[in-house]
Each structure stands twice: as structure tokens, then as C-alpha cells.
Amino acid sequence: MILALLAGSALLIETGAGSTFSVADAPENAEISLHRIVVEEDRLPSVFSTVERKGSRLILRPTYPLSPGETYLARVTVEDELVASLEYRHKPPENQAPPKVIKIYPGTETVPANLLKFYIEFYQPIREGREIFEQIHIVDESGKAVHDPWRRQELWSNNNRRLTLWIHPGRIKQGVNLREELGPVLLPGKHYHLLIDESLQNPAGLKMGTPFRHSFRTTDERRQRIDLAQWKILPPSEKGGSLTIQTNRAIDPFLAERYLRIQREGKLIETTVKADRSQTRFELYHTEGWASGNYTLQVGEFLEDLAGNTTRRVFDTDLSNPDQKPGPESKSFSLDLPE
Amino acid sequence: MKLALPLLSLFLGLSYLSATEVIREAHTGDVELNRIQVIHFAPDGVLLIADGTKSQIFAVETGDTTAATTRFQPIPGFQKELASKMGVGENDLDIIDMEVNPISKNLYVACFNQKTRTPGLIRIDRDGTMTPVTLKGVKHVRIPLPKGEKAPVSVITDMVWIDNRLIAAARCNEEFASKIFSVDGPLQHEKGGQVYSAETFHVAHNRWETKAPMSVMIPYEEDGKHYIVGAFSCTPVVKYPIDAIKPGAVIKGISMIELGSGNRPLDMFGYSTEGKSKVLTNTFRFHHEKRPYGPSPHLAFRFDQELLSAPEVNDKAVRRLKGNTPATEQIQIAETYHGVVKMSRLDDESALALSETGDLVTIALP
Secondary structure (H helix, E strand, O other): OOOOEOOOOOOEEEEEOOOEEEEOOOOOOEEEEEEEOOOOOOOOOEOOEEEEEEOOEEEEEEOOOOOOOOEEEEEEEEOOEEEEEEEEEOOOOOOOOOOOEEEEEOOOOEEEOOOOEEEEEEOOOOOOOOOHHHHEEEEOOOOOEOOOOEOOOOEEOOOOOEEEEEEOHHHOOOOOHHHHHHOOOOOOOOEEEEEEOOOOEOOOOOEOOOOEEEEEEEEOOOOOOOOHHHOEEEOOOOOOOEEEEEOOOOEOHHHHHHHOEEEEOOEEEOEEEEEOOOOOEEEEEEOOOOOOEEEEEEOOOOOOEOOOOOOOOOOOOOOOOOOOOOOOOEEEEEEOOOO | OOOOHHHHHHHHOOOOOOOOOOEEOOEEEOOOOOOOOEEEEOHHHEEEEEEHHHOEEEEEEOOOOOOOOOOOOOEOOHHHHHHHHHOOOHHHEEEEEEEEOOOOOOEEEEEEEOOOOEEEEEEEOOOOOEEEOOOOOEEEEEEEOOOOOOOOOOEEEEEEEEOOEEEEEEEOOOOOOOEEEEEEOOEEOOOOOEEEEEEEEEOOOOEEEOOOOOOEEEEEEEOOEEEEEEEOOOOEEEEEEHHHOOOOOOEEOEEEEEOOOOEEEEEEEEEEEOOEEEEEEEEEEOOOOOOOOOOOOEEEEEEEHHHHHOOOOHHHOEEOEEOOEEOOOOEEEOHHHOOEEEEEEOOOOEEEEEEOOOOEEEEEOO
8 A cells, every 4th residue: 555645634545456546534525537758748647547435535546457567646635726746657668678589480491472460479468569470570681670571460460479470462463563663572592580679568568678589591482272182191009199291382381280190081080290490391299199990180261371371372373263173172092000 | 222221211310210129138147257358339329249259249238229319519628628537648548349329329339458458348428428338237148259160250340230130250360261150130138149250352352252351331222132341451352141140051252343552541431421321430640651641641532332333353453543543533531530540420421430539529421
């Protein structure tokens, strides 16, 4: 509990659980309000709150959570005359660590020059906002940042720890005026690094402090469908082991988690999927353990490689072109495991 | 004769006093939101609130159904004032969406406090009074979005109410696909709808493609047939027949207009002036530094609605520019809308706009 006493006034403002502010023995005509304090500014408009009177006690409850690190002023007035006030700092969470990148996808050393997206995983939640597109760059071999490479739509995981960052598809698709005017973001056979500015912040405003770099090299653009005929399925050595799917190119690991599905006799079985760093090797664990029998790997139409190609279509496709027939979306296999 | 009833009737404020019910058997309780991504008014003062992060849309009875009798007063320094009332600095408060209630002409603003990571929903009355919209113990329905592996929606980019159904443009974090969510009215608590994939002819690309999520959309009617009209990044304007949105269908859009590359649509609405129906869309021009079209990267385009029923479509769709020069007088840059970040149609004559400087202003429709 924090008490404040204005000189000459007997009124006390108390803070309580849930950021409430209350005054005991408040005169009937007393009013209470809460204001954010900013240095060098006149008093700001009052914060959205509800005010309740319980007997002689006046209680103010902010409608929305108060912001960590901000300072507020609770004011009690009687007939517009200030009779008590309390300065209150809403404490930021203790022991905050600055933002830290823990993983970049694709984590491969090489990517196709028509790479479609990065996923950036952070150790803790990161501040949202359009400025993120100014804080993350692709830098070429000469140290020059590629002009405006991102499609500026923020896509965060629900916990704000993973950002999906799309390279602008208009600079990947052939014939699109954006690519014609600005050129592709990535050129084949070059070295680049993804650079995250030190100014990246967590929600409370704590900066990363040091820049983050992730280097990669580009190969030729990849404009072929995913072809399951090129994939190998390696059986588990034992019931509790993993079934390994070896692909002939890197696959989006988050879509793989969702779309690498195994059916046994027409029924979907429950598996967990683990990708290795190359994103070409996926280990599938059956929650009930593998058994001998006939299975089908189903990948569906939405599984993508790093360039957005699926079994059904090349990312940069012309749907009216009859030559581009969709490929198979499933592959059958058998397991013969020792009892 | 081509008709555009939803747009024309909207100008009269009639389509929002519906003869059909929007909500059936409303549930009374708390509306629990993780985020607000889009807000939109259905008839009868029902506010649709999209939260793709929790795969849900709420339809809330606001009860704000008294017709406006006074004009909306502009609010200089609006963003700063709203931030102060939200208890945070203006740089820490994002204005996510804003929508005029077509009946009361009060403005509803969805915002997001970066520091607390919580959404806010505020009603701005015509006299400038700002009040948090109560979401506890209110009459509403919750519409769950499919969470299945085939259609995991995480972002709703826009919503419309058309032909007694709710349609939302959706996408998921990992897939760059265009998805359309549809649920028939009357809306019922915990009763979901379906997600469909949509194909679009990208004029600038001269190809059919699916890999483009829709940014904004509006309802449109032509010869008694209902369409949604959507705008995409870079910037095709496409119409989709509503009757094609049915189970098992891949919905094919018809590209009608190409506004040019380097623009991302932010808001769009139809209106009628001097007996002519028009559409206004404001965009963020990410090409501004290299090739500006005005003093600000935020600019708006106005086009004649009749272009949406033109016989030339897809590869022959009308383009705003031929080379670097305007190709048609039917598509114009709305110069009075330079610097508009958000906008919502107020009435026949004007829209409410949030400027880059954080002011809430009324601007005459071009």
C-alpha cells in the first residue's frame, strides 16, 4: 500500500490490487481521476477508468491495464480544487533480458534465390509494430542493404516470439511489375546476411542492444513442384523409433509439422515431427509406437519448399497453363518391424 | 441496367436497419479477445470483431442504433489524446482499425497497447466524447473459425456483411494463400462456417494465381447478383461472385482494375456523388521513396464503380497507368486524401480519416 498526503489535506490515496486507487472518507462531492505523467507536458486527459463509491470510500479502477514503466498521477478534487494527489509508477517486470534471437529458419547455409520467407524465433516476446520492417534488413556482399525487401504484413505467433517475414512475392514472381522495376531481392550465387538492428525492442521498450547477423548463400532459383517420387522413407529400427522422411530439397519446417501426415489403412495416426537443421530430414514419432503394416504419407496441397512450391504447383505458376499438371500428394510404404 | 444496391442503400443508411436478423439467440457474457484485427458493422448496430489469433469472430450488439442528428466533430491530436486515455504514449499505441457506425455515425476505434500487449475498443461520439466499449456481460455471439489442418486461419484482413452472410478475408502465418471465410446469417453462438481457397487473376502478372491474400474488400451488386470486391497488394481489384462460395468450390475471382504496383490497400468503401457511384481506396505506397505519387506514402485512389461491371476483365482489365501516364479518367489519385492512414465512410459527402499526424479529420469525398 502506498499512501500520499497533500499538505493541509487529511485525504489519503491508497493503491491496491489490480491497480486500483481509492480514497477513504471522501467527501460526497469529491472526484478522482488518473493521468499519465509526461515531463514537460501539461496534465494529460484522464485515463479510461470506472469510479465507484462504496460508503465513504471512492475507488478508481483503470479500464485497461496500466502500462509498465509509465508514471501516473491520481488526483482527488473537491469542487475542482485539488485536495490530494499520488504519483504512482507502474513497475516494469523485473529481471528483463534484452531481446535475443534464438533461431532463424531456414537455418541452411544455402537457400534458393527465390526464397519466400524467413521465420525468426526470439527468446521472449517482441514488440509488434510496422517499424519491424525497418529494423530487419537483407545486406549484400558489398554491405549494401537490399531496398525494401519485405511484404509489410506483420505475422506473429500468438506468443509474439516468432515472426514470419515474407520476402515480397511481387519481386519473386516473374513478369510482375514490382520485379521488373526493382529487380529480385536475392540474386543467385551471392552471399547475403540477414541483419536485425540493435534497436529491436521488447514490449516494455528494452532494446536488443547489439545487432544480430545471419549469413547465407543463394543458389539458383527453384521453380519446380515438390516431387514425392524423389523422397525416401526410412523405416524406424524399432517400435519406439522414428520414421525418417528424407526429402531432396529443404522444406518449410512449420508447414511440415502440420502437413506431414501418416495414414494407416485409411486412418490418420498421431505423430510428432522433428526437422533437422538442413530441413531435408524429418523424423516422425508415432505416439503409440510403429507397427508392421501398410502406410501412406500424405502431404496435401499446402506443404511448401523454401520457394513456396507445393506438390500441386510451382509458386510462380500460371493456372491457365495446362502443361503444369499437379503431382501426387501422397506416397505409400510398408513397415516390417521385428516383433 | 447495372445496380449497386448495397452501396447506394448504404448511402441512405437503410441497409443497416435490416429486415432480417443478424444474430439469433444472443449469448450474454464476456467477449474475451486476444487481439482485434478488424472491426466492421453488420446491420442493426451489430459490431463484428475479428480476432484471428484465437480463430474467432465476435458479433456484438452495441445497442448504438439511434440515428445521428448532429455532425461528427473533427479531433485535432486524436491519436495523442486516445493514447493518454489508454494510459500510454502515442508511440506505444497502434490504431488498428476504425469504423463509422452507419446508423449513429459514431466512430469505433480498435487499438493496441504495445506495452501491455492488450487491445482496446473505443467509441468516439460525434461530439468527440471517447468511451471504452463494454465487452463484459454483453449480448453477443462467438463464431469459431476452423482450426483444422486444412485451413488454419491466424489473420483476418477484412470483413463484409452481404446477402445475409458474413464473409471474411483470411490468411494463416505460414501460407501465402488467399482464404475466404463464410458463415450464413443469422449468426449463432459457437456456430462456425467454412474456409475456402480463392484464385485470382493478377493483372500485372498476367497469370492465374492463388498466392495472394486479399487486403480489403467491399460488397457489390450487379444485375441482382452479389459479389465481394477485393483489393490486393500491387494492386489488382477483383470481384468474386458470392454464389460461388459453396462447399468444395475453388472461388475464382475476376480481375477488373489494376491500380499499379508498389501499393498496399488499407481501406476501401463505395459511395455515390452527383448521381454516380464511386469507390475510394487508400493505400500505403511502399515505392514512395523510389517513385512517389504525392507528398506522402499514404495515398488514395478513386475509381468509377461502373468499371467493376466492364466487359474487359483479367488480362484486358483497365489499368490506371499506361507507362507512366494516366490511362483513364475513370481512375484518379484523390489528392485531398494524401496522408490518410485510416478512413471510414461517414455519409454521402465525407469520410472520417486518421492523418499521418494523428489528427481525426473529416474530408469531403472526391
